[in-house]
Amino acid sequence: MSQRDDLLAGAKKLLVEKGYHRTTARDLAAASGAHLASIGYHFGSKDALMTTATLQAQGEWGDTIDTTMAASGAEIPAERLRICVDALVAAMAGQREVLVASVQAYAQAAFDNDIREVLTTATAETRATMAAASLDIDPQELDAETVRGLGSVLHALVAGLSLQAFLDPESLPTGDQVVRAVRILAGDQPD
Amino acid sequence: MSQRDDLLAGAKKLLVEKGYHRTTARDLAAASGAHLASIGYHFGSKDALMTTATLQAQGEWGDTIDTTMAASGAEIPAERLRICVDALVAAMAGQREVLVASVQAYAQAAFDNDIREVLTTATAETRATMAAASLDIDPQELDAETVRGLGSVLHALVAGLSLQAFLDPESLPTGDQVVRAVRILAGDQPD
DNA sequence: CCTTGATTTGTACGTACGTACGATCTCGCC
DNA sequence: GGCGAGATCGTACGTACGTACAAATCAAGG
DSSP: OOHHHHHHHHHHHHHHHHOTTTOOHHHHHHHHSOOHHHHHHHHSSHHHHHHHHHHHHHHHHHHHHHHHHHTOOOSSHHHHHHHHHHHHHHHHHHOHHHHHHHHHHHHHHTTOHHHHHHHHHHHHHHHHHHHHHHHTSOGGGOOHHHIIIIIHHHHHHHHHHHHHHHHOGGGOOOHHHHHHHHHHHHOOSOO | OOHHHHHHHHHHHHHHHHOTTTOOHHHHHHHHSOOHHHHHHHHSSHHHHHHHHHHHHHHHHHHHHHHHHHTOOOSSHHHHHHHHHHHHHHHHHHOHHHHHHHHHHHHHHTTOHHHHHHHHHHHHHHHHHHHHHHHTSOGGGOOHHHIIIIIHHHHHHHHHHHHHHHHOGGGOOOHHHHHHHHHHHHOOSOO
16 A cells, blocks of 8 residues: 555544644654655645545545435335435444544535535535435436435435434434425425 | 624634634734734633634524524415425525534534534524424424424435535525425325 | 666754733723 | 723744655666
């Protein structure tokens, strides 16, 4: 494993443990076993290394979501939702570091346009993937309207639950509770 | 206005413009017109000032949500949802700074237990408020089960849409689109 | 075996940071 | 009018930061 890889791995670790800005170049060197000066050589600057690490870490959470969504093969939309939520909630509980990294990525996105753009693109893709999975159709068949509606809602749901998992995993709902809540919200009669 | 207040106002401004850690004590002094040494005098440390500012800023977004939720008085759950989403989306578009501050607050929560606790409490309250508003009942009448289900879903929806507004406001759905998406998800028949 | 280019190392420079602390000011009160 | 506590100011100290750069090392090719 090259120092470059070591640095990236260490950066991701420290991103989760200390956050973006509290991580110093010397921390990175120590955590990765690489030499302080290697940061400049391989990445140009400490900031560039941290940005790269942040984007990679965020990508991993996106991948988790995508694969989880793809795995649910029920017939009924509500049932698919239930299964997905349960699977995601389980994933969230087990991978808190990835959630932390995602939150750090979002925080950086406020000031770094590179990160912002990657996140925006990734979000758009996730919305399409989720909308398609939820309807059990091919992503190509989706119209923009559906992505904006269904995709946004699904993404919001997952992102919101991720935030909840990040803050207080104990309070996460089950897939069943989510489905029942959705049915209440969909209701077209006074309570 | 005292220097203390000036410092807090400046800190909130810089929290949004530069983020938590990139804001230096000298930035704070300059932005608030207060003297560098006043930070130590009034808040003990620069970090304590930034934490206070972060919590205040986060509270403002919570207040926005709460008042918006309270304002929607339709009879039908879905209709209430539609109105709320439209109102919140409008609020998000007009108050990007508050969204930025919230994201910064969450990022800090990963490493600061004070912030984490306040955020957790605030989230729990918001979930209850939203669940109650959505059912058009008094918060006291809510059972824990409903808060966990309906409250979580509503909170996740709002938090998720906030994140979307933060990243790419253009892609936000309308209340109508959200309601239609929810109805699809609630569907108990194969598409 | 020597050369050459890509890495890794050691180190030091300049800078900007947070904070401590004494001096100075403000102003209500005796 | 002076006293004293609270607030503000000026400044300097020690530190830790990011980065530059020359030296050392390594890996292949001729």
